[in-house]
Structure formats: structure tokens, C-alpha cells
Amino acid sequence: MTRLAVIGTGVAGLAVAIRAAKLGFEVHAFEQASIPGGKIGEFIQDGFRFDMGPSLFTLPELLDELLEEEFRFDYRKLDVITNYFYEDGTEIKAYASPNKIAEELQGKTGIEKQKVIDYLNEAKFIYKTTAPVFLFNSVHRLRDILTFSNLKRIFSLPRLHPFSTLHQLNKKKFSDERIVQFFGRYATYNGSDPYRAPGTFQVISHLEHNLGAYFPKNGMRSIIKSLFDQAKKLGVNFHFNSKVRQVLSDQKEVKGILVNDEKIDFEVVISDVDIYRFYSDLLPDKKRLNQLKQAERSTSAFIFYWGMNKKFPQLDLHNIFFSKNYREEFDSLFEKKQMYSDPTVYVFISSKENEEDSPKGKENWFVMVNAPENVGQNWKEEAFKLRRRIVEKINRMLGENIESQILFQQILDPVKIEKNTSSFGGALYGPSSNSRFSAFNRHPNFHRCIKGLYFVGGSVHPGGGIPLCLSSAKIVEKMIKKYANH
């Protein structure tokens, strides 16, 4: 059996371990932490359970296809995906149905319903045109992109809006600032800036409003539990508390890895480690590192986990309290690298779906704002100011006094995100996708010189977020097939 190592057991590492085991490899997965999951963590305190990282779940079929019946988990399609609150008092329910969201936006802003439907149809067209090329395929090997069907897609280029920003596109389509902000927010789904990310990101609205968003019955952590159980059943050997120090090669072929001062031979190595950390620690390469350092990082996050002493019927599973000045917010995050004084606040309450996630009559609040990458800001001071600003904002917008309802608090800041998962700068989605060339600039899923060395995860192609991480595993599966059963 060909021996294959996976370094890191984030969602992408687990997915590729499953795929490799199914191909017949002898798979060993090494994880520096004591449990699998990387950014998809959870904790329990005083009867409250919190998903620590991702909360939005789309394209569940990418998980289903990895799991045998006994490991599948229940998830529910959401009718209302997110409740949006604006400072002017407008409240918008984002429905997972083109017709319903169009009616909602018409009712709340006066926009002609058909304009929203047309926008979502365009988003669907972008998805159908780009997904086979950019999401489920390598764009770094000519043989993968120079196919007849891809060449035909060139004629669709203007309809993919690569030459305008998402904001410019939305401004052209809608005169109402609230709708511009609403559809602009989708750039943040991979940690980008709507004022600089390409209009092609209109595609993300298709995932939510046409295809739908879901929530796992037992929370986001069930994704990891299912993948882990499935991998074990397929015979994947897990090694926890095992930090890989180095990838060994003769510059032409991968030879193995160094773990806790022990050299272990492998014919194939797949890294799920943040690509910057990979070239700084595991396979030092100054040139690569400089290129990666210069590339802009996606946003990080500042999260408060609050046990709340009562229920808030005006809130749902996902809630957004928009900032007044979105442009200033993103200038602050990307140009000034500072927390913004009036941040957009996201409140995720999993106990709205899973009652057992909090004690009776209480709620588990995951309160997140976008943060710049960690460049040495004083996060302790930020935490103090931020809590006050968030409490004031939610009080003002809901007409509540939430401070007195907070029973306890835990914090996840960019430094902790960086430390826990070795993500450079604490970026949630690796390098940012603010440039129209970002799809090509991301690191490929293979090493250009060293045979047998491959990459999955949010910091390489096709990008961050659970669906794209799962897709990276699918792309690598095609590339490693040739080594199976040698």
C-alpha cells in the first residue's frame, strides 16, 4: 500500500484523508492539537454549548458525498437565513428563496421585485459558468483549464463582471443603499472587501438565496465528528499532539516528514497547514514566503461568546447589525488595519435551532465582528472598547439592555485564531480575494517542483470557507490517484 501523510486535521485535511483512504492509500493524519477540526471548534460552559468558528453551512452535498449513511448527520434547510438590522430601523429577512427575498426587499425598500430576481439569476449564471473551472478544478495546470468547454466560457467573461468591484456592480443594479450593502456583504464570506473584490462575487448570493443555507441539527461541530468517524472507519491512522516540524524531500520528490524528532517515510504528503506557515516552518522557502507576505490577508475576526440570561424573540439563528458607513468600515480593516468604531455585528444563536445548546430560557450568543489581520494591535484594549461599542449598538437597535443579561464571556481574537490553528495573521480565509486575479494567485494544490507533495485547505486554491476547503480535497484526490496501490 502506498503510504500517505496528511498534515493537519481541519475540515480539508479530514476530507482528503477520507478520499485517500477510499483510493486505497495507507493514510496517517498528523495533528498538532489534541483533537481534530482546526477552526471548526466548540466549547461548553455552564450548560451552554458554543460553535467557536464557522456558523454558516452551504453546499451540504459536498459533505454528504464523503459520508456513508451511518455517518451522515441531520441538517435543516433554513427558511430565513439571516435577520438584517439597519441603523435607520429597517429590518430585512433574508429568505432562501429568490421569490421570497425579492418580495421582502420590495416590501421593505420599494425596489422592483423583478430586479432582485434578475440579480439572482445572473448570480446563478456566474456559478454555472465559473464553478466547474474555478471551484472544482485546478487552475494552475494548463491541461485542466485549456479544455474546449472552458474556452467557450471566455465568451461569457463580461457577464462575470471581473472588471468592476462588487460594490460598483451593486450600485449599478440598485439605487437603494440598503440593498447595495445587503448584497455587498457577500464579499465578507471569504474575508474580502466589497469595495475592491470583483463583481464576480455576486455568485455568493446564488449559494444562499437560490441554493439555500442549512444548519446541522447538533451544531457545526457535527461536521467534524462525522468526518472523523468516517475516516476512522476507513482505517485512517490519527496521530494527535503530533506537530509536523518538517517535510522531507530531495528537492525533486517528497520523502516523508519529521514529527517530534522522528523521521517517517511517506511517498505522498498532503498539507492542510496554512500555506505561509508551511513555507516558513515545514519547508522553508524564502522566495515563496516573500511572495506570500506581500499578498494581502483576508479578514480575521473578534468574537465574544456570551451566555445570555434570557431569550430574545426578535432575533433568529443568524443576525446582522449593519454599520452606518460600510466603506469606512472596510477602509479601517484593510487600509488602516484597525478595528472600526461602528462595526457590523454578527450574532449567531445556535440555541434558536438546537434548544439543548443553552439552559432553558437562556441563549448562547456568538457575537462576531470583522477584524483586520493581526499585525501586533493591542487586542486586550480592543476587547474592552469593542464590548462597549457592541453592547451600545445592540441596545440602540433592539431597544434592550443586554449588558445586564450577559452571564459570562469568552473571547477569540486574531492572536488566538493564529495561535490555535497556525493561520498567518489570524486570517480566516488565507490570502484575501480582493483582486480579480486572486483565483490564479492562490497557491496551487500541488508543489511545482517536488513530486508527491500536495496542498488542501482555506489558504490554497480554491479558497477559504467549508465548501471550498472540501473542494480542495476533491481536486487533490484527482491528482493523487496515480500513486494509489503502487
Ligand SMILES: Cc1cc2nc3c(=O)[nH]c(=O)nc-3n(C[C@H](O)[C@H](O)[C@H](O)COP(=O)(O)OP(=O)(O)OC[C@H]3O[C@@H](n4cnc5c(N)ncnc54)[C@H](O)[C@@H]3O)c2cc1C
Ligand atoms: C471565527 C470563524 C468563522 C468562520 N465562519 C465561517 C462560516 O460561517 N462558514 C464557512 O464556510 N467558513 C467559515 N470560516 C472559515 C472556515 O472555518 C475555514 O475556512 C475552514 O475551517 C478551514 O479549514 P482548513 O482545513 O483549511 O484548516 P484549519 O481549520 O485551519 O485546520 C488546520 C489544522 O492544521 C493543524 N496544523 C497546523 N500546523 C500543523 C503542523 N505543523 N503539524 C500538525 N498539525 C498542524 C492545525 O492545528 C489545524 O487543526 C470561519 C472561520 C473562523 C475562524
